[in-house]
Amino acid sequence: MTATFYEQVYDIVRMIPKGRVSSYGAIAKSLGAGGSARMVGYAMNNAGIAMPRVPAHRVVNSKGLLTGKYHFSPPELMVQLLENEGLVILDDQIKDFKTVFWDPMIELNK
DNA sequence: CCTTTGACTGCTG
DNA sequence: GCAGCAGCCAAAG
Numbered sequence: 001m002t003a004t005f006y007e008q009v010y011d012i013v014r015m016i017p018k019g020r021v022s023s024y025g026a027i028a029k030s031l032g033a034g035g036s037a038r039m040v041g042y043a044m045n046n047a048g049i050a051m052p053r054v055p056a057h058r059v060v061n062s063k064g065l066l067t068g069k070y071h072f073s074p075p076e077l078m079v080q081l082l083e084n085e086g087l088v089i090l091d092d093q094i095k096d097f098k099t100v101f102w103d104p105m106i107e108l109n110k
Numbered sequence: 111c112c113t114t115t116g117a118c119t120g121c122t123g
Numbered sequence: 124g125c126a127g128c129a130g131c132c133a134a135a136g
Contacts, residue, residue, distance in 0.1 A: 005133055024118055028131095035131045041117035042133075061118060068117030 005033065009043040010050050012104050016058040019086045020102035021094060023062045030104035037062075044068060057081040064097030 012027045024037040033039060040059070047054035048071070057078045061067045069078040069092060079089045088095035 025120095028118085033132075035119065036133070037118040038116055038131070039118090039133050042115080044117050046134095047117090056117075059117080062120090066117090071117055 005031070005039055006043040006046050006050075009040050010047065010054050012108075013044075013047070013054050013056065013059055014052075015104070015108070016055060016102050020100050021058045021060055021064070021082070021087070021097070022102045022104060023060060023064075025062050026101075026103055026105065027059065030108060041068065045071070055081075058085075058102075060094060060097075064094040064101075066092045066094075 008031050009027060012030060013022070016022050024040040025035070028034065028037045028040045044054075044056045044059060047056040056068065057072070059068070066078050066082075066089070069075045072078045079092070082089055082094070087100060094100065
């Protein structure tokens with residue numbers, strides 16, 4: 001695979017179904033990157049210019065908090081997009097996070 | 111080649 | 124339950 005770590009992250013994120021979310025750590029782990037969750041977030045920084053568009057709004061931290069919302073323009077966009085997909089956001093936190101959580105390790109049968 | 115940078119995570123007090 | 128600290132590791136300068 002000539003794909004960089006970023007591209008691998010993008011692939012996983014694009015696979016996240018509508019109305020579901022995943023976490024940085026889970027994605028990193030599914031890539032075999034171990035605890036390099038920060039790298040996933042760092043990759044998301046590039047997601048803004050990645051093609052095709054990467055649904056970065058479906059990626060949150062392990063607690064279901066929209067930690068990266070301030071990287072959107074405007075920050076409220078992330079919440080809007082998630083709510084548009086049927087999710088409920090309460091004070092920057094995803095309601096029923098465990099229920100809508102999408103685990104790449106399981107869904108991709110890795 | 112060495113340093114800095116993170117949209118994170120888990121443990122500890 | 125919350126704040127602080129350290130570990131994590133790839134990419135960019």
